[in-house]
Amino acid sequence: MKGSLRWLQVGLPALSAFAATLPAIAQPGPPIIQTRFTADPAPLVHDGVVYLYTSHDEDDATGFEMRDWLLYSSTDMVNWTDRGTVASLKTFPWAVQTNDAWAPQVVARNGKFYLYAPVSVTGSPKNVIAVAVADKPEGPFVDVLGKPLIAAQDGFIDPTVWVDDDGQAYLYWGNPDLWYVRLDEDMTSYSGPITKVDRILDYQEGPWFYKHNDRYYMAFASTCCSEGIGYAMSDRPTGPWTYKGPIMDHDARATGNHPGIIDYKGGSYLFGFHYELNFAVTPIHHERRSVSVAKFSYNADGTIPNLHWWDVTGAPQLEALNPYKRVEAETIAWTSRIRRNRDRPYDWAPGVTTAGNPLDGVYVTRTLDRTYIRVAGVDFGAAGAKRFIASVANGARGSAIELRLDRVDGPVIGTLQVGETDPIGKWQERTTSIKDAIGTRDLYLVFKGPGDRTLFDLDHWRFAR
Incomplete structure (x- = not known):
């Protein structure tokens, strides 16, 4: 190093x-x-x-x-x-x-x-x-x-x-x-x-x-x-x-x-x-x-090929993610940073990050307006999902999670209203209905809300049929 x-x-x-x-x-x-x-x-x-x-x-x-x-x-x-x-x-x-x-x-x-x-x-x-x-x-x-x-x-x-x-x-x-x-x-x-x-x-x-x-x-x-x-x-x-x-x-x-x-x-x-x-x-x-x-892949004689610089696509996904069991919110394929000034290419604000403590473990925080998490290859199955449940804390008035498929501006399958949570630091479950979540798709959790503060903390989520 x-x-x-x-x-x-x-x-x-x-x-x-x-x-x-x-x-x-x-x-x-x-x-x-x-x-x-x-x-x-x-x-x-x-x-x-x-x-x-x-x-x-x-x-x-x-x-x-x-x-x-x-x-x-x-x-x-x-x-x-x-x-x-x-x-x-x-x-x-x-x-x-x-x-x-x-x-x-x-x-x-x-x-x-x-x-x-x-x-x-x-x-x-x-x-x-x-x-x-x-x-x-x-x-x-x-x-x-x-x-x-x-x-x-x-x-x-x-x-x-x-x-x-x-x-x-x-x-x-x-x-x-x-x-x-x-x-x-x-x-x-x-x-x-x-x-x-x-x-x-x-x-x-x-x-x-x-x-x-x-x-x-x-x-x-x-x-x-x-x-x-x-x-x-x-x-x-x-x-x-x-x-x-x-x-x-x-x-x-x-x-x-x-x-x-x-x-x-x-x-x-x-x-x-x-x-x-x-x-x-x-x-x-x-x-x-x-x-x-x-x-x-190793060559036949055991040598390693020259991979040159990092491949643009990265490693392929080996298996789909099951959304019907508890998924830790800090399970991430990609997350965002926010451009503050579109005329200045290097003017970026920090985006989503994680925090943790012995009591709560690791969770997602710094969920600013328009930041997001992408989870790759989520298998909703042929019947699809009907509900989305998330564990949240420290919610701000007007905060929400838009659930989109395939792209950050892709089709909306549901919106979870988080809003204010009380008392501070207490994890609470919020639920919303879901439509058109069928097959294996990339899932985007897009965070929405007023101001430039953290909108809420997110511990885990799951879908239900």
Whole structure:
């Protein structure tokens, strides 16, 4: 992740000039999360669900401003549910608390989940690697060591872990050099020496170590700056590693990168990030990144094709969403920002986002007039839906949800009047009748109401026949 620090010295003028030529909404590969700036994707497949752990750039970040780690989940690769903050710098009270919650990875073993992350320590400019443990993918993650797993040294960032078929786990990390150690079965200690790997061509940082069809892979962010995504292969988990080329070429739109690769429901997926949501707000480069995903197929010899830049359409939806069971409002395929001045292409106001607390969990907020949520591939069935029910709180007078199909200006199938809710903070159900909701369609929840304040909070919804 940090190879792009050199960009701050050599590349900002060039990228700013490039960004100034971009259209107001440049989307080379739609970011799968729009409510936060996310980076360093670390996908985990567990019990039929993709859990996507990310680092988090603050909304006002200029350089790297990162204090916590987030989680999203999906079963269809298009609609992603915000699971909230799973860990933060407070998880490691011995670490620097003001910044440096960099690239994480979570792995499962023996019914536990282990989060590995680089942090900084007081009194040292160097990084360490920490580990925290949870009983569930969504945490809470707890620091069980009270100290670093891997002690401080320059470039000790971006941990990646794989548990091999024989039960031996390996932890790799590093920028600009790559290092590894064998983890013990408890996953919170290691045996043997810390070993430096022979230089892999074009390697910079952000390693992603995994196994596919009896071959070992080391994907990584390629030499900064700009960074692409490269990879190497080996017949053994400790190498030697043979460089195989780029998965994505170096590109001026990617001053940093960080791959995550999984197999899921018969397909293979590459996660990474770009800066397109940042450029939708400003032509100036900031460290405000957005995770994206592309589907690919391995070549017959096990190599990975060059995917070039992010595909404009993103990954295909794997299954339809069932609207007749509870759907968390924070399940989103796409959401909106509001243009404040149509004559100024970068003058955008924040749109829908999420919030959460231990009592209520995660919910949707900042529902300004004309903002919306798109939920992809909703299967209403042949008989169709008759009613829509939503759980809302903190409603303003005159607020409502227009339910539209296929487009933000598509046909209206119903309008839920939210209005004032009392008392403040109390979740209440509102219901409206529905017509012409038949078949599998994209659903738009378009928020309407007076003023420029949040109209209401939305926790979950469902349809009824």
